[in-house]
Amino acid sequence: MRKSKLSTIVFYICVAIFMIIIVFPFYWQIITSLKPPEQLWDIPPGWWPSRFYLGSYIAAFTQRPFLTYLKNSAIVAISTTAFAVFVTSFAGYALARLHFKGKNAILALALSVSMFPGIAIVSPLFLMMKQWNLLNSYVGLILTYTTITIPLSMWNLTTFFRTIPADMEEAAKVDGASPFYTFIRIILPLAAPGIFTTAILVFIAAWNEFLFALTFNTKDALRTVPVGIAMFPGEYTLPWGDISAASVVVVLPLIIMVLLFQQRIVSGLTAGAVKG
Amino acid sequence: MRRHRGIRSTGIPEDVLGYLMVAPALLCILMIAIYPVFRTFSLSMTDMKMQFPDMAKYIGLNNYVKLLQDSRFWSATYNTLFFTVVSVAMELVIGFAMALIMNMPFKGRGLVRAAVLVPWAIPTTVSATMWKFMYHDQFGVINDILLRMGFIDQYRSWLGSTSSALWCAIIADVWKTAPFMGLLLLAGLQTIPGELYEAATVDGASRIKQFFSVTLPLIMPTMLVALIFRTLDAFRVFDLIFVLTGGGPGNSTETLTMYAYTTLFRNLDFGLGSAIAVLIFIFVFLISLVYINLLSRQND
Amino acid sequence: MNKRLLALVLAAIMLVFMISACGGSQTSDNGTDNNAAETQPGSEGAGNSTSEEPVTITYARGKDTTTSNQKMLEAFEKKYPNIKINYQEMPPQSDQQHNAFVTALSAGDDSVDVYRLDIIWPAEFAAAGWVEPLDDYFTEEERAKFLQGPIQGCTYNGSIYAVPLYTDAGVLYYRKDLVATPPETWDELYNIGKQLMDEGKVDYGFVFQANQYEGLVCNVLEYIHSNGGNVLDGSDVVLNSENSIEALNIFKKMLDIAPEGVTTYIENDGGAMFQEGKVAFMRNWPNWWSNLNKDESAVKDKVGIAPIPKGPKGDATGKATLGGWNLSINKNSKNKDAAWTFIEFMTGEEGQKIQSVEGGYLPTRQSLYKDPDVIKANPHFESMYDVLVNALPRPVSPFYPKISESIQINTHKFLMGEIDAKTAVENMAKEIQDTMAQ
Incomplete structure (x- = not known):
């Protein structure tokens, strides 16, 4: 393809505009978090902190229960990831390899569940959790998050298990190994990349969930990060600096994760879409 | 694949093992997703209020009758549909542009691909909070930019006007999800064999013609799948509205999920709230049907 | 190795996993409760309430940004060494505390003995049977010593369900350096504000809270109440009146001298x-x-505080909307007597004095407005007394959230120019009527 110099320049300008639009809100958040209190209310707003002020970061962690939110989110998201991936690697293997009736029905059921709007199940789930004494607990959220991430996780892993060549299993079978043994010793290690990809996706979904976290865990001590951020504004003050600082802290690990595992995430996300 | 079924050396029949391995996942789905849907439906036929849970009684379809006559329900439906259609359409166009760009070889492509994932990965409440600051009429940077560029001659209240608030939500949503769409479409683009373009070039087809005769038809299935995900996601929008406007101004950004949430957890009216939830479920079901229909027609 | 056994073990493990996860909430739940309790030690209240033995009562309230709550608790424990207070901090926003309390109370929770309620909740909580009627504890004679607005807000169907802890009421802040005497009517406020804007002394004449949220209800009711209108008279809806319509129109006029975004503002934006x-x-x-x-602050020492202005059809003074918080006893509490002792102290002269001196909260006891220590710490309280005596609560109803929602939506639609004042008032009156009829 021939390209004139002009069109190359135009192309790079387009790329730059896209990048600026994507990055700008983050830039704004970061400088807001570093602005000293007296600069926060300037009109027009300043585009650079008049002096670097770390008070907002300190306040987010000391005067507000932000550390608690982080801890809660970590517990819930990590447990959900572990539980969902554990449960669905069995299911995914069975669906990919073993022969039994109703496999397609199960996959179809999972797919339709993935389309459920959360609001359609939140009221009875709230009542069930209340009955089981699981409101304001980690278990209630973990259970719910595991369930809502199972469909995605199950599809991903099933697809992934199918891509693993059958020869190795066949060889193991010839040696007389049971399907279960084959699964643990041969398939799982081969599937590790797929499991890892799935785990990242489940983790992000659980880390970001809002509706159930908002309705189930109403005590401050059990709030997760997304709810904590949404509820940050107090009764009488608007702590823009503090919220910005808190958001920067929340976003950083996600950015690092995305940059590190970018390829995996994209392949996990697109696996379903591209193959139909 | 040929496989013989039956007893293996373990002594456990393969199908029993299969069911055992699927059981935990299936049980969770049945208990935490399927069963609640039915219970939402039965709740929607009662007048259950959280203050008086024991006084709930069966009232048939009364809640639905009430909703169908309720102008607030219809305006929430309209807002939801408007939000869904406009933001998904914009995401598709912008996402496509991004996919085409990312599909070209250029310096820094890896960085761009990683960067576009970031908005998708952060919690919606965080991105909504960021946008809320930027939209602020006095301290917000958007007014500052637009004023400097000469698009406006005085500060506007973007979130405070019924004509612009929903658009604000749409823009924030497009910002967060167009990159996601772009990546899905990019993956689709990469499956198109290069020979097809070469053949088309030999035939003398222009770039634009190639786009319509080669790219578009081949990417259609991927696009439809991406559209299903995004449409259903956009249709149940909640976090964004909750943080950005809380449904205002003048209820002009209240979506169906927002209405259901307020009815359930603020007014504690579980009967009516569940009825709204059931209607959302039905809408989602219909949308899925349309897409699945399109998709299966594609595959034929 | 016996593979059959292995498979059985696997199946058993999975079953246990499932049961412990999906069904057996009790076992796993304890784990989380312990976790949660780390931050709130000793949440298991002492079972018996005999006064000789020490009891622990749990007190749940929203976060206090001042030190006053802590000091009050210390003073109480010093005076009543047999009663220990386990303080449970709730989220700061009223709405969120409401969610948290409703979640707990509707499940019959007895772990909290004393709840701090927003002035708009007692009717709802009383009707649901979640809080104890306090008629026997809180005598008529004692009630007379309080400001009457908060008492009215805590009373439902003739019984009292909470004791006012501190109060709050809308006030008008003005710039002493720009305005010699504060305006007494909305028209005056508008004209002065406009003039100052025209002269370039300020960017805007007036800010208030007109986002679509609870604060909007407080604001619009001030216009309605200050113009001879009202929402309820007993259980009759009397909102639909010329006075209300006129009040709404005055409110809308204020948008002219307010920032563009005032319809998205809550307390802190304008502040x-x-x-x-x-x-x-x-x-x-x-x-x-x-x-x-x-x-x-750029306006340090330049700020005056005045009562809310009045409308043309109003009484002698404007009518502020009452806010404030009140203490109530959980119906399921096992330590009601100790809980009452605690409430009595907190809302008594001693407790409220600490609260006002240390935290700057407005007392609910009339006598404290003449207390030299309180006035010394808060010189502006003296002028507040008249505001508070005239302040009116929001409608008292077990379905207050729905009433509030109707007022919010219709008022906001009116401010947005979607409907006119007459339609707004009619819609509100009708919707409130429907809600009350439930």
Whole structure:
């Protein structure tokens, strides 16, 4: 393809505009978090902190229960990831390899569940959790998050298990190994990349969930990060600096994760879409 | 694949093992997703209020009758549909542009691909909070930019006007999800064999013609799948509205999920709230049907 | 190795996993409760309430940004060594505390003995049977010593369900350096504000809270009440009146001299602008006083505080909307007597004095407005007394959230120009009527 110099320049300008639009809100958040209190209310707003002020970061962690939110989110998201991936690697293997009736029905059921709007199940789930004494607990959220991430996780892993060549299993079978043994010793290690990809996706979904976290865990001590951020504004003050600082802290690990595992995430996300 | 079924050396029949391995996942789905849907439906036929849970009684379809006559329900439906259609359409166009760009070889492509994932990965409440600051009429940077560029001659209240608030939500949503769409479409683009373009070039087809005769038809299935995900996601929008406007101004950004949430957890009216939830479920079901229909027609 | 056994073990493990996860909530739940209790030690209240043995009662309230709550608790425990207080901190926003309390109370929770209620909740909680009627504890004679607005807000169907802890009422902040005497009517406020804007002395004349949320109800009711209108008279809906319509129109007129975005503002947006010296008048709550007089405030020592203005059909004075918080006893509490002792102390002269001196909260006991220590710490309280005596609560109803929602939506639609004042008032009256009929 021939390209004139002009069109190359135009192309790079387009790329730059896209990048600026994507990055700008983050830039704004970061400088807001570093602005000293007296600069926060300037009109027009300043585009650079008049002096670097770390008070907002300190306040987010000391005067507000932000550390608690982080801890809660970590517990819930990590447990959900572990539980969902554990449960669905069995299911995914069975669906990919073993022969039994109703496999397609199960996959179809999972797919339709993935389309459920959360609001359609939140009221009875709230009542069930209340009955089981699981409101304001980690278990209630973990259970719910595991369930809502199972469909995605199950599809991903099933697809992934199918891509693993059958020869190795066949060889193991010839040696007389049971399907279960084959699964643990041969398939799982081969599937590790797929499991890892799935785990990242489940983790992000659980880390970001809002509706159930908002309705189930109403005590401050059990709030997760997304709810904590949404509820940050107090009764009488608007702590823009503090919220910005808190958001920067929340976003950083996600950015690092995305940059590190970018390829995996994209392949996990697109696996379903591209193959139909 | 040929496989013989039956007893293996373990002594456990393969199908029993299969069911055992699927059981935990299936049980969770049945208990935490399927069963609640039915219970939402039965709740929607009662007048259950959280203050008086024991006084709930069966009232048939009364809640639905009430909703169908309720102008607030219809305006929430309209807002939801408007939000869904406009933001998904914009995401598709912008996402496509991004996919085409990312599909070209250029310096820094890896960085761009990683960067576009970031908005998708952060919690919606965080991105909504960021946008809320930027939209602020006095301290917000958007007014500052637009004023400097000469698009406006005085500060506007973007979130405070019924004509612009929903658009604000749409823009924030497009910002967060167009990159996601772009990546899905990019993956689709990469499956198109290069020979097809070469053949088309030999035939003398222009770039634009190639786009319509080669790219578009081949990417259609991927696009439809991406559209299903995004449409259903956009249709149940909640976090964004909750943080950005809380449904205002003048209820002009209240979506169906927002209405259901307020009815359930603020007014504690579980009967009516569940009825709204059931209607959302039905809408989602219909949308899925349309897409699945399109998709299966594609595959034929 | 016996593979059959292995498979059985696997199946068993999975079953256990499932049961412990999906069904057996009790076992796993304890784990989390312990976790949660780390931050709130000793949440298991002592079972018996005999006065000789020490009891622990749990007190749940929203976060206090001042030190006053802590000091009050210390003073109480010193005076009553047999009663230990386990303080449970709730989220700061009223709405969120409501969710948290409803979640607990509707499940018959007895772990909290004393709840601090927003002035708009007692009717709802009383009707649901979640809080104990206090008629036997809180005598008529004692009630007479309190401000009557808060008492009215805590009374439902003739019984009293909570004791006012501190109160709050809308006030008008004005710039002493720009305005010689504060306006008495809305028209005056409008004209002065407009003039100051035209002269370029301020960017905007007036800020208030007109986002679509609870604060909008407080604001619009001030216009309605100050213009001879009302929402309820007993259980009759009397909102639909010429006075209400006129009041709404006055409210809308204020948008002319307010920032563009005032219809998205809550307390702090306007507060920040007023603090920057960009606005002449602000309707807000009394506790902004201390913020406005901080060193970094551009209007330090330039701020006056005055009652809410009145409309043309109003009485002698404007009518502020009452806020404030009140203490109540959980119906399922096992330590009701100890809980009452605690409430009596907190809302008594001793407790409230600490609260006002240390935290700047407005007392609910009339006598404290003449207390030299209280006035010394809060000189502006003296002028607040008249505001508070005239302040009116929001409608008292077990379905208050629905009433509030109707007022919010219709008022906001009216401010947005979607409907006219008459339609707004009619819609509200009809919807409130329907809600009351439930």
